[in-house]
Amino acid sequence: MPEIRNFSIIAHIDHGKSTLADRLIQMSDLVGKRNFRNQILDNMDIERERGITIKSQAITLPYTNAEGKNFEFNLIDTPGHVDFSYEVSRALASCEGVLLLVDASQGVEAQTIANLFLAMEHDLEIIPVINKIDLPSADIDRVKNEIEEELGLDPDGALLCSAKEGTGIIEIFDAIATFIPPPSMDIDAPLSALIFDAHYDPFRGSIISCRVFAGQVRAGDTIRLMSNNTTYKVEEVGIFRLEREPRQALYAGEVGYIIAGIKTVSDTRVGDTITLDKRPAPKPLPGFTEVKPVVFSSVYPVSSEDFTSLSDALAKYKLNDASLIFQKDSSAALGMGFRCGFLGLLHLEVFQERLEREFDQYIVMTVPSVEYRFLLSNGETVTIDNPLYYPDPATIVKAMEPYIRASILIPERYVGQVMELCMERRGVNSKLNYTSRQRVELQFDLPLAEVIFDFYDRLKSVTQGYGSFDYDILDYRENDLVKLDILVNEEKVDALCQIVHRDRARIRALAVCERLKNEIPRHMFKIPIQGAIGGNIIARTTIPPFRKDVTAKCYGGDISRKRKLLEKQKRGKKRMKMIGSVNIPQSAFVAVFKTDT
Amino acid sequence: MPSHRPGLYIHIPFCTRKCLYCGFYSVPSPSHGLVSAWLSSLKHEVLHYRHSFAAFDTLYLGGGTPTCLPSEILSDLMEWVLKHLPFSSDSQFFIEANPGDLTKEKIEAIKAMGFNRINVGIQSFCDPELKFLGRRHDATEAVLALQRLKDACVESIGIDLIYGLPEQSMDEWLRTLESTISFRPEHISCYELTYEKGTPMWEMKKQKEIRPIDEDTERDFFLMTDRFLEEHGYIHYEISNFAKEKRFISRHNIKYWQHVPYLGLGPAAHSFCGSRRWWNVRDIKTYCKLLEQGKVPVEGSEVLTDEQILMEYVFLGLRTVKGIDIKRIADIPGATETIYRLEQQGFFNIKNGTAIPTLKGFLMADTLSSILLT
Ligand SMILES: Nc1nc2c(ncn2[C@@H]2O[C@H](COP(=O)(O)OP(=O)(O)O)[C@@H](O)[C@H]2O)c(=O)[nH]1
Numbered sequence A: 001m002p003e004i005r006n007f008s009i010i011a012h013i014d015h016g017k018s019t020l021a022d023r024l025i026q027m028s029d030l031v032g033k034r035n036f037r038n039q040i041l042d043n044m045d046i047e048r049e050r051g052i053t054i055k056s057q058a059i060t061l062p063y064t065n066a067e068g069k070n071f072e073f074n075l076i077d078t079p080g081h082v083d084f085s086y087e088v089s090r091a092l093a094s095c096e097g098v099l100l101l102v103d104a105s106q107g108v109e110a111q112t113i114a115n116l117f118l119a120m121e122h123d124l125e126i127i128p129v130i131n132k133i134d135l136p137s138a139d140i141d142r143v144k145n146e147i148e149e150e151l152g153l154d155p156d157g158a159l160l161c162s163a164k165e166g167t168g169i170i171e172i173f174d175a176i177a178t179f180i181p182p183p184s185m186d187i188d189a190p191l192s193a194l195i196f197d198a199h200y201d202p203f204r205g206s207i208i209s210c211r212v213f214a215g216q217v218r219a220g221d222t223i224r225l226m227s228n229n230t231t232y233k234v235e236e237v238g239i240f241r242l243e244r245e246p247r248q249a250l251y252a253g254e255v256g257y258i259i260a261g262i263k264t265v266s267d268t269r270v271g272d273t274i275t276l277d278k279r280p281a282p283k284p285l286p287g288f289t290e291v292k293p294v295v296f297s298s299v300y301p302v303s304s305e306d307f308t309s310l311s312d313a314l315a316k317y318k319l320n321d322a323s324l325i326f327q328k329d330s331s332a333a334l335g336m337g338f339r340c341g342f343l344g345l346l347h348l349e350v351f352q353e354r355l356e357r358e359f360d361q362y363i364v365m366t367v368p369s370v371e372y373r374f375l376l377s378n379g380e381t382v383t384i385d386n387p388l389y390y391p392d393p394a395t396i397v398k399a400m401e402p403y404i405r406a407s408i409l410i411p412e413r414y415v416g417q418v419m420e421l422c423m424e425r426r427g428v429n430s431k432l433n434y435t436s437r438q439r440v441e442l443q444f445d446l447p448l449a450e451v452i453f454d455f456y457d458r459l460k461s462v463t464q465g466y467g468s469f470d471y472d473i474l475d476y477r478e479n480d481l482v483k484l485d486i487l488v489n490e491e492k493v494d495a496l497c498q499i500v501h502r503d504r505a506r507i508r509a510l511a512v513c514e515r516l517k518n519e520i521p522r523h524m525f526k527i528p529i530q531g532a533i534g535g536n537i538i539a540r541t542t543i544p545p546f547r548k549d550v551t552a553k554c555y556g557g558d559i560s561r562k563r564k565l566l567e568k569q570k571r572g573k574k575r576m577k578m579i580g581s582v583n584i585p586q587s588a589f590v591a592v593f594k595t596d597t
Numbered sequence B: 001m002p003s004h005r006p007g008l009y010i011h012i013p014f015c016t017r018k019c020l021y022c023g024f025y026s027v028p029s030p031s032h033g034l035v036s037a038w039l040s041s042l043k044h045e046v047l048h049y050r051h052s053f054a055a056f057d058t059l060y061l062g063g064g065t066p067t068c069l070p071s072e073i074l075s076d077l078m079e080w081v082l083k084h085l086p087f088s089s090d091s092q093f094f095i096e097a098n099p100g101d102l103t104k105e106k107i108e109a110i111k112a113m114g115f116n117r118i119n120v121g122i123q124s125f126c127d128p129e130l131k132f133l134g135r136r137h138d139a140t141e142a143v144l145a146l147q148r149l150k151d152a153c154v155e156s157i158g159i160d161l162i163y164g165l166p167e168q169s170m171d172e173w174l175r176t177l178e179s180t181i182s183f184r185p186e187h188i189s190c191y192e193l194t195y196e197k198g199t200p201m202w203e204m205k206k207q208k209e210i211r212p213i214d215e216d217t218e219r220d221f222f223l224m225t226d227r228f229l230e231e232h233g234y235i236h237y238e239i240s241n242f243a244k245e246k247r248f249i250s251r252h253n254i255k256y257w258q259h260v261p262y263l264g265l266g267p268a269a270h271s272f273c274g275s276r277r278w279w280n281v282r283d284i285k286t287y288c289k290l291l292e293q294g295k296v297p298v299e300g301s302e303v304l305t306d307e308q309i310l311m312e313y314v315f316l317g318l319r320t321v322k323g324i325d326i327k328r329i330a331d332i333p334g335a336t337e338t339i340y341r342l343e344q345q346g347f348f349n350i351k352n353g354t355a356i357p358t359l360k361g362f363l364m365a366d367t368l369s370s371i372l373l374t
C-alpha cells in the first residue's frame, strides 16, 4: 500500500506555482519510469499539462522514492482571489501540509505571508521552497533571511529549486514524504468526507472532489450530504490522474472524486460533509458556511430576441457554477433579463467573459450593486439589490448598507497610501497591528459597496502588488444613500443607475460621464451625458457630433477595404445597445463599473 | 456618361521620386533593367486576358507616374495593348501626368499614342505646399505644363489637387482653386490629404511633428471647395470629383463606383468582374516572376455575395450624385425608412425613387453608410 500525503502549493502570484505543479506532474511516476523522464521532459507539452492542473482541482501523483517506497501525493490546487477565499480555505482544510513557494529574486511578498497565515490556521506542516534559483538575480541568502525574519520559519529547512529547469524537484518529493504527516486513516469509522470542489460533466452530472477524513465510500453506497440531508446513490468513485481513474473505494486519508447522479453542482456545496446514509457521522466537519452572493447585477441580451438563448445559457452555466444565483428580471429600456448574484466582482467578470466566449451571448450588465435596506415611513423595511427599485426618497426614514471588516496586510511603508485609499472609500474604525518587523495588518470597516468595485485592484496598485486583502461581512449601517441616475441624450439608462453615498455621488457621476464619453462613439448629433440625483443634474459632459465623416478616395482596393470595415462594424453592432437613438457599446456598460473613484 | 463596357486600368509602378504622403505602389527612379523586365511581364499579362473581356471603352494609365517613362516605352506598351485587347471605337484614353514631365515633345508623343484625356498631378499652386508634400515640381512648372496642354488642344484636361494640409489656410487653398479654374480644366479632383500608413507623412503625424487639421476645418475646406467650384460651373459629381460639364464626368472612374467590370494590369492593380474582385501582387519582382512562370500575378481574390454587392452598392451610391435606387435596398432591414428619415434631415433628395446625396450627405457619407448598413 502506498503511503499518502495531501498537500497544496501556496505562493505569491508569479512565484511559479503553476510551473512547479507542472513539473511535479511530469516528474512523478504518472508520466513514466524514472529513466525516461528526462527525455519526456524535453518533449512534454507544458501547456497541455497545465490544462490538466487547471481543470481538476486535485491530482494524485504516484511516486517511488530512492529506497523503493511507494507514495501517493495528492496535490490540491487553490484559487487565487479573495472572491474565492472560502474555496481556498476548504482546499487547505483537505491537506496536511503545504509547499510555501518563494521567488528567489523577489523574496517574501504580501501573499506569501497571507497564505502562510491561512496555512497556519489549518495547522499545516509548512515546507518553504525557494524557486527560480536559476535566475541571475536569485539571492538565496537574502530570501532565507526573509523566511526566518518575516515568516518565522526555519530557513535551513528551505528547499531550493528551479521549476523551470526541473532542478530540485526530487528533493521536494522527498521532503513531502518526510515532513508532511500522513493523514489519519481510520477506515472503520463512519464516513466523513469534505467537499472542496465540484465540477460539471455533461454525461455524469456533478463530479465531487473530496477529501475523505474517516471511513470509506464505494459505488453502490447511499451517501448523505449533511448540510441538507439529501441522499444519493454513488455510481463511481476514483482518483484524479491525468484523467479520472475509477477505484473500488475511497478510504480515509485519500483525495478523489465521487459521482452520484447529482445533476448540478449547485446541489454539492463546497465545504459540505459527505457521510453514509445508513451509518452517518456524528457531526459534520467544521467550517461549512453557505456562500451568499454579495454583488448583484442584471444581465440583458443586447438584442431582445435573444432572451431565450440567454436563458438557456444561464441554465447551462449554473450547472458548473454553484455560487451563481439568478432570477428573471425586466427593465423598461433593456427588456427581459435576469438578476444575478455573485461572490464578488471577479466572479462577475469571469461570468461575463465566459458567457460571451463559451456561450456566444452578447449581453449588457447593469452596474453591480450590494443589498441595501431601507426603513420606510410606514414602518416597513425593504431590502433592495437593484437600484431601479430605490424607494421614493420622501418615504425613506433610514437607509442602510452592508459593511465589511477588511483585513489588509502590507509592508509598513505603504500604510499611508492604503489608509488614504480606505478613507476615500469611506473606511472607519481603523486598527493597526504589527505582525512582524516590517509588516502590518490594517483593519478597516468599509461599506461593501466601496470594495466591490475595483478596491482590490487599487490596493494592489498602491502597494505595488504587496498588499493582500481579506474580508468578513459585518453588519448594516445607516448612511445617506441616494440614487444616481445616468442620462444619455436626455434618456435615463436603467442599466447605469446606482445607489451611492451622497458625498460620493458627484465624483462617481463625473467618472461615469467621462467613461461613457470615451466609450460611446460619436453620432451625427450631439449627445449630452448627465448624472442626476432626482431632478438635479450633478455632472455633465457631451459627446460632440461628427462634423465631417467621409473618406477622400474610393477606388479599386479601397472598395473592398471599406466593405470589410462596414462588415466589421455590423458585427460590432451586435454588441451595441440602442438606447433612444444612441448606440451604446457593450464595453461602455463594463467601463462604467471599472470606474476607479 | 455611364457605360456598361469594361474599363482597363494599367498601373505604372514607377516615379521619379517618392512624395511624402504617397501610399500608392511605385518604385522611385527605377533602373532600365527593372523597367524593361516590368514591360515584358506586363505584355505577358495582357496576353493572359486577351479573350476574357468584352471591348473596353476606357483605358486609364495611372500609377505611379506614367509620364516619367520614356515615350518609346509608353508607345511600345500602348501599341501592344491596342493590338491584343479589344477596344470600342469611342474609347477614351486617360493618362496621369506629372507637370515636371510635360514638355512639348512629351505632350505630342502621348497625344500621338492616342491619349485624349490627361490628368495632371498639380496638387497645389503654392510652392511651400508642394515642398511640404514632397512633390518634385513647383508652381511655375505647373503653370507652364498646363499652358502647354492648353496649347496642344487635348480633349480633356484634368487637374488633381490636394487640400487640408497642416496649417494650410482657407485663403491659400482658394488661391490654388482660383489658379486651377483659370485654366478651365474639364475635370478637377480635390482630395483631402490623407495619412497613409507607412508613408513619411504618417510617421510625422505619429511623431507629432505635424498637426493635422481638425474636423471642423476639414468640414470648412470641403464645403468651401464645393461652393467655389459649383459657383464656377463645375458639377460636384463625386465626393472628390468635379466636372466642367456632364460629358466630362470621368467615364473610367465611375466604373469603380457602379460595379462596371474593370481589368487592372500591373503590380498592385485591382480588378472586378461579375461578382469577383481580384488584385495583383504588390511587388514588381514577384509580379515578373509569376508571369515568367506563365501564371497570372494575382495575389488574392474574393467572390462577393449578393448581400456584399448590395452593401457596396449602397456605400458607393452615397458617394456619387447617381445616388441609391430605393427599390434596391428594400431587403435591407430598416434601410428604406431610414433613408426617408435621412431625407427629412437633409442628407438626401429623393426623386423618382432615387435617393441622391446632398452636399450634407457627401460630408457624412461614411456615417450614413454605417447607419444604413450596420
Ligand atoms: N527563471 C525561472 N522562471 C520561472 C521559474 N518558475 C516559474 N518561472 C516563470 O515565472 C512566471 C510565473 O510562473 P507561474 O508558474 O505562472 O506562476 P504562478 O502565478 O505562481 O502560477 C512564468 O513566466 C514562469 O515561466 C523558475 O524556476 N525559473
Ligand code: SF4
Pocket: B014, B015, B016, B017, B018, B019, B022, B023, B024, B026, B063, B064, B065, B098, B121
Ligand atoms: S508622383 Fe504620384 S505616385 Fe509617385 S510618389 Fe508622388 S503621389 Fe505617389
